[in-house]
Amino acid sequence: NAGVTQTPKFRVLKTGQSMTLLCAQDMNHEYMYWYRQDPGMGLRLIHYSVGEGTTAKGEVPDGYNVSRLKKQNFLLGLESAAPSQTSVYFCASRLLSRETQYFGPGTRLLVL
Amino acid sequence: EDQVTQSPEALRLQEGESSSLNCSYTVSGLRGLFWYRQDPGKGPEFLFTLYSAGEEKEKERLKATLTKKESFLHITAPKPEDSATYLCAVRSLNNDMRFGAGTRLTVKP
Numbered sequence: 001n002a003g004v005t006q007t008p009k010f011r012v013l014k015t016g017q018s019m020t021l022l023c024a025q026d027m028n029h030e031y032m033y034w035y036r037q038d039p040g041m042g043l044r045l046i047h048y049s050v051g052e053g054t055t056a057k058g059e060v061p062d063g064y065n066v067s068r069l070k071k072q073n074f075l076l077g078l079e080s081a082a083p084s085q086t087s088v089y090f091c092a093s094r095l096l097s098r099e100t101q102y103f104g105p106g107t108r109l110l111v112l
Numbered sequence: 113e114d115q116v117t118q119s120p121e122a123l124r125l126q127e128g129e130s131s132s133l134n135c136s137y138t139v140s141g142l143r144g145l146f147w148y149r150q151d152p153g154k155g156p157e158f159l160f161t162l163y164s165a166g167e168e169k170e171k172e173r174l175k176a177t178l179t180k181k182e183s184f185l186h187i188t189a190p191k192p193e194d195s196a197t198y199l200c201a202v203r204s205l206n207n208d209m210r211f212g213a214g215t216r217l218t219v220k221p
Contacts, residue, residue: 004155033209035211040213041213042116042199042201042210042211042212042213042214043156043199043201043211044211045209090155090156099143099144099146099161099163099203100144100146100158100161101146101158101209102158103148103155103156103157103158104155105154105155106153106154106155
């Protein structure tokens, strides 16, 4: 039981490049989330999903897109990376019937 | 708008010196308040969920309490391995989740 896993662990992009971050969970959780964490700020919600094929915007969705084609996977895409998207990205998941979210180890993204 | 404020930003303790971390919140109806521990370079690790005022939960040297406006994380006789950033978060009745910026705890031997 690996819990929540994220790939890659670290990535450097140039401004304007695109990339996809992958989150996978093996706990059969319905809800999945993408957050970003910046120094001095709390975790901020980018997008979330309440089930396969559904997604919704969070607090800071601009510049990101997401997809959830399979229940266990949640993808976060950056179509044209900007330096302001330099951050640590965390994925989380939870059961529909429980309030507690479980987090992955994070992806560190540097946009030059 | 829902808000979560944690204090202090940083706390340095000697091993064995008990203290408390504060999480003040304003929310339009509370579904739950959460405490997480985060080690450098790692994802947040779940500690506690509290649902209603007066509720308390304990785990080893940690005890979390909840009132209608704030939560405390009490650390009794801390050890160096308790050093981490402690995050507080609230979920409102409309399912919005808000995190505080965290308290960075350092416990010196």
